Amino acid sequence: MSEERKFICVSCPLGCGLTVTLDDAGEVLKVEGNTCARGESYARSEVKDPRRVFASTVRVKGGKLPVCPIRSKTPAPKGKLSEIARAVAELEVNAPVKIGQVLIHNVCGSDVDIVASRDLAAV
Amino acid sequence: MSKKIDVLIIGAGPAGVAAGIGARREGAENVVVLERDWDLGGILQQCIHPGFGLRTFKEELTGPEYMHRFIKQAHDEGVEFRTNTMVFEIDKATNTVWTMNKERGIEALNPGAIVLTMGCRERPLGAIRIPGTRPSGIYTAGTAQRFVNMEGYMPGKRAVILGSGDIGLIMARRMIWEGAEVEGVYEVMSWPGGLRRNIAQCLDDYGIPFHLKTTVTRIHGQDRLEGVTVAQVDDHMTPIKGTERYVECDTLLLAIGLIPENELSRMAGIDIHPVTGGPVVNDLLQTTNPAVFAAGNVVIVYDLVDNVSDEGLIAGASAAKFAAGKLSGSARRIPVKGGENVRLYSPQYVTGETDATIFMRVTHPIEGACRVFAEPGLYSQRLRYARPGEMNEVKIKAEQIRNLPDLQEIVIDIQPV
Numbered sequence: 001m002s003e004e005r006k007f008i009c010v011s012c013p014l015g016c017g018l019t020v021t022l023d024d025a026g027e028v029l030k031v032e033g034n035t036c037a038r039g040e041s042y043a044r045s046e047v048k049d050p051r052r053v054f055a056s057t058v059r060v061k062g063g064k065l066p067v068c069p070i071r072s073k074t075p076a077p078k079g080k081l082s083e084i085a086r087a088v089a090e091l092e093v094n095a096p097v098k099i100g101q102v103l104i105h106n107v108c109g110s111d112v113d114i115v116a117s118r119d120l121a122a123v
Numbered sequence: 124m125s126k127k128i129d130v131l132i133i134g135a136g137p138a139g140v141a142a143g144i145g146a147r148r149e150g151a152e153n154v155v156v157l158e159r160d161w162d163l164g165g166i167l168q169q170c171i172h173p174g175f176g177l178r179t180f181k182e183e184l185t186g187p188e189y190m191h192r193f194i195k196q197a198h199d200e201g202v203e204f205r206t207n208t209m210v211f212e213i214d215k216a217t218n219t220v221w222t223m224n225k226e227r228g229i230e231a232l233n234p235g236a237i238v239l240t241m242g243c244r245e246r247p248l249g250a251i252r253i254p255g256t257r258p259s260g261i262y263t264a265g266t267a268q269r270f271v272n273m274e275g276y277m278p279g280k281r282a283v284i285l286g287s288g289d290i291g292l293i294m295a296r297r298m299i300w301e302g303a304e305v306e307g308v309y310e311v312m313s314w315p316g317g318l319r320r321n322i323a324q325c326l327d328d329y330g331i332p333f334h335l336k337t338t339v340t341r342i343h344g345q346d347r348l349e350g351v352t353v354a355q356v357d358d359h360m361t362p363i364k365g366t367e368r369y370v371e372c373d374t375l376l377l378a379i380g381l382i383p384e385n386e387l388s389r390m391a392g393i394d395i396h397p398v399t400g401g402p403v404v405n406d407l408l409q410t411t412n413p414a415v416f417a418a419g420n421v422v423i424v425y426d427l428v429d430n431v432s433d434e435g436l437i438a439g440a441s442a443a444k445f446a447a448g449k450l451s452g453s454a455r456r457i458p459v460k461g462g463e464n465v466r467l468y469s470p471q472y473v474t475g476e477t478d479a480t481i482f483m484r485v486t487h488p489i490e491g492a493c494r495v496f497a498e499p500g501l502y503s504q505r506l507r508y509a510r511p512g513e514m515n516e517v518k519i520k521a522e523q524i525r526n527l528p529d530l531q532e533i534v535i536d537i538q539p540v
Contacts, residue, residue, distance in 0.1 A: 008323035012177050013427060013513075015319030052324065053173040055185055056300055057272055064161070066275040069171035071185050078328070085300050099191055117171060118187035 002029060005047060011038040018043045051075035055117070056088050058103060062122050063095030069117045070103055076112045083108045095122035129446040130439065131220055131234035132156040133210050133387065136165020137428050138419025138435040139240035140193045143202035145439025146238070151446055154202050154439075155234075157222060159209040164190035165242060166265070167428065169272045172293055178429040189428060213237070215392030218414050235446025236414050238438050239388055239402065243420040245290075246380040255341040260348030264290040264378040268297070277301055279374030283351055284308040285339045289317035289426075291378020296325035298374075306370055307332040309339060309353055311360055314488050316378065316512050318426065339375070340367065348373055381424045391415050398467045399423045405456065405472035406479035408438035409445070416442045423469040423482060426514050430482065437477075451476075457524065462536025464489070466511065473533060475524030481517040485509045485537050498534045499527075509537045 002021050009016045014035065020043045021029040031043040045051060054076050057067035076084055084107050093103055097120040104114035130146040132139045135158035146154045162168060167175070170186030177183050180192065197204075205224065212221040220232045245263035262270075262278055268290060270276040282298050284291045287310040295305045308326060313336050315322055326333050334353070340362050341352035350371045354362040383401035393410040394403040401422035402410040408418050418438035419431040444450045454474040459481060461468050468483035481497070489509045496503040497517045509515060517535050524530065 008319050008327075010320040010324040013174075013318050013320065015323070052328070053183070054300075055172045056297075057171065057275065059275065065273055067273065069185065069187055069272060071171070071173060071188075081300075085302075089302075099188065117185045118168070118191065 007046060009034060009039045009042050011042045012036075018046075020044075020047050022047060050078040052078050052081060054081055054084050054088075054114075056085060058088060059092040060097060060120060061092060061094050063097065063120045064123055065120060068093065068097045068120045070114050071117045072107070073102075073113045073115045076107070076110050080108055080110050084110065084112075084114075088114060095120055126153055128153050128155050128232055128234040130154045130236050130238060130442045131232055132238040132240055132439070132442075133220070134158065134165065134240040134242060134421075135160075135163040135204060135206070136240060136242050136419065137167055137190065137193065137431045138242070138421070138438070139165070139238070140190070140197050140202075141432040141435025142238045142240055142416075142418055142439035142442070143197045143204075144193070144200050145436035146443040147197075147200040147202055147439075148436075149440040149443035151235075151439075151443035154443075155232075156197075156202060156204050157208045157210055157220075158204060158206045161206050163194050163204055163206065169265070169269045170293070171272045172297070175428050178427070179432060186428075193432065210387055213387050213391040215390065215412065218391070218412070236416060236442035237391070238435075238442045239385075239391070239410070239415060239417040239421050240419050240435060240438075241384045241387060241421045243381040243383045243424055245377070246382055248377060251379060253339055253342055255352075256344055257342070258344040258346055258348045260344070260373050261342070261375045262377070264288070264294045264376045267374075267376050268294055271297055271301060277303065278376075279303065279348075279372075281306060281372045282374040282376055283339070283353075283370055283372040284376045284378060286310060286377055286379035287316040287322070287333070288378035288380060289321050291376060292317045292321040292325040294376055294378070295331050296329060299329045299331070303374075305329070305331050306372055307334055307353075309334045309337045311336065311338040311356055312511075314510060314512065316380070318512060338362070342375070343369075348375055351375060381420065383421050383424065385421060388415075388417065388421070393417075396467075396469070396471060399469055401469065403472070404470045405454070405474050406470050406477055406481075407441040407450070407454075407474060408434060408470065409441055409450075413450075414445060416445070423467065425482065426512075430514070433480075455524070457530055457533060459533045459535060462534055462538070464509075464537050465535060468535060473519060473524060475521050478521050479519045479524075481519070481535055483515050483517065483535060483537075484511055485515070486511070489537065489539050491539060493537055493539045495537045496535070498536075499530075501533060505540065506537070
C-alpha cells in the first residue's frame with residue numbers, strides 16, 4: 001500500500017499543487033505537480049521534516065520604533081513554531097539593532113538562529 | 124540657489140527607490156527621492172514576513188531585507204533622499220512640485236522630469252457599506268499590520284477577516300503567532316483574492332477556516348466590536364436567507380482590495396485609467412503629461428514587488444532620458460486593447476522604442492490549459508491556468524513593433540485552448 005499526500009508548494013508565488021506518493025515505510029516514491037527543483041525538495045522536506053521561516057518582532061529599548069522585525073535565519077521546524085514564538089515574545093533588545101544581528105542563537109534547541117531583519121537606530 | 128533637479132521622484136517605496144537607481148544609471152546628474160515618512164522603504168517596512176525578491180535575488184527575503192538591499196544600491200548610485208518631506212501640490216501648467224518639510228519649509232521644485240511612485244491605499248469599510256454599528260475594532264489589514272509590526276500594539280484577541288487579499292492572509296497568520304484567535308476568512312467571490320501559497324502557509328498551516336462566496340452582512344457592538352453576522356451569497360452576490368450565522372469577535376480586518384493613490388497625479392493633469400485607477404501610461408511608463416512618469420502600485424496593483432522594482436527602474440531611466448532631451452516627442456502611440464477575459468492591464472500604449480511587458484489580470488478564472496496572447500501574432504504562451512488573483516504578462520520586443528509600421532492596435536487576451 002502506498003499513501004498519497006497533496007499540498008500546495010510555498011517555495012515561490014506560483015503555488016504549484018504537489019502530490020507526493022509515500023511507501024509503507026514513509027519513504028518518498030515520487031513527487032508530481034512541481035514545475036521546478038525547488039518544488040521537488042520542498043515536497044520531500046514537507047513530508048519528512050516540514051519547516052517554515054518564522055517572522056515576528058521583538059521589543060526594543062531606546063529605538064526609533066518600539067519593536068524590531070526578526071526572522072529565523074533558516075526555516076525552522078514547523079512543530080516548534082509556537083515554542084519559538086513564545087521565546088521571541090519574551091525577548092527585549094537594546095537599540096541600535098543591525099540587520100542580520102543574531103538575537104537568539106539556536107532558538108529552542110532547533111539549530112536555527114533568530115536574526116534582526118532591519119537596521120533600527122537608537123533615538 | 125540649489126542646483127537643478129533632473130529627476131524628482133515622489134515616494135521612497137520599492138518603485139521610487141528603484142526609479143532613483145534607474146535614473147542615475149541612465150546618466151541623470153541630480154536625482155532626488157521625496158518621502159513623507161521619517162524612514163525609507165514604504166509599505167515593505169511593515170511586511171516583515173518572507174516571500175519577497177525570489178526572482179531578483181534568488182532567495183526569499185522579508186520586506187525590510189528586500190528594501191535594505193535596494194536602498195543600499197540607491198545610496199551607492201548617488202541617489203539623494205529627502206525624508207519627512209510631503210508633496211502637497213503639483214502645478215500642471217509648469218510641472219512645479221510644492222513640498223513641505225520641517226527644516227526646509229515650503230519649497231517649489233522645478234525638475235526636468237517627475238516620477239510618481241506613491242503606491243496604493245487599502246479599500247476602506249466605507250467602500251462596501253455593511254449595515255450595523257460602527258464600533259472600534261475594525262481595521263484594514265494593512266493598518267493592523269502596521270500596529271503589530273511597527274508600533275507594537277495588538278488590535279484585538281479574536282479576529283474575523285473579510286476578504287482574501289494577500290495582506291489579510293498574512294495578517295491571519297501574524298495574529299496567530301501573536302497569540303490571538305482567527306475565527307475565519309470570508310471571501311465574497313468564488314475564488315481567493317490572494318496567492319494560493321498564502322492560503323496554504325497562512326490558513327491551512329493553522330487550521331483557519333476559509334469561506335468562499337460568504338461575506339459579512341452586519342456589524343454588532345456599541346463601543347467595541349462584539350461580533351459580525353456572516354452569510355453565504357448567491358451568484359449575484361446577494362446574501363442567501365437562512366445562511367446567516369453570528370460570529371463573536373472583537374476585531375474585523377478588511378482585506379478587500381487596493382486602490383492606486385493618485386491625488387497628486389490628478390493635480391498633474393494626467394489621464395487616470397477608469398479600470399486600473401492609475402495613470403494611463405505607455406511602455407516607457409510615461410503618462411499623458413510628457414514630463415511625468417509613473418511606476419509601481421500607483422499605476423496598477425502588482426502581486427510581486429519584483430515587478431514593482433523592475434517598473435521603477437524603467438520609469439526612472441525614461442525620466443532621465445526625458446530630462447536630458449533624449450526622448451523623441453514623435454514616439455508612436457499604439458493602443459493596447461484588452462480582450463473578452465481581461466479585467467485590467469498596463470501599459471495601455473506601446474511605442475516600439477523599448478521592449479514592453481504588459482501586465483494583466485483575467486476577469487474569470489480558467490482552471491485548465493489556456494493561452495495568453497497578443498494579436499496580431501506578437502506573443503503567445505501556454506499557461507496551466509489563469510486566475511484573477513495572479514497577474515499574467517505579455518512580452519513584446521521593440522523590434523516586432525518596428526517591423527510593423529502600419530500596426531494600429533494590439534489586442535491581448537487569455538483564452539482556454
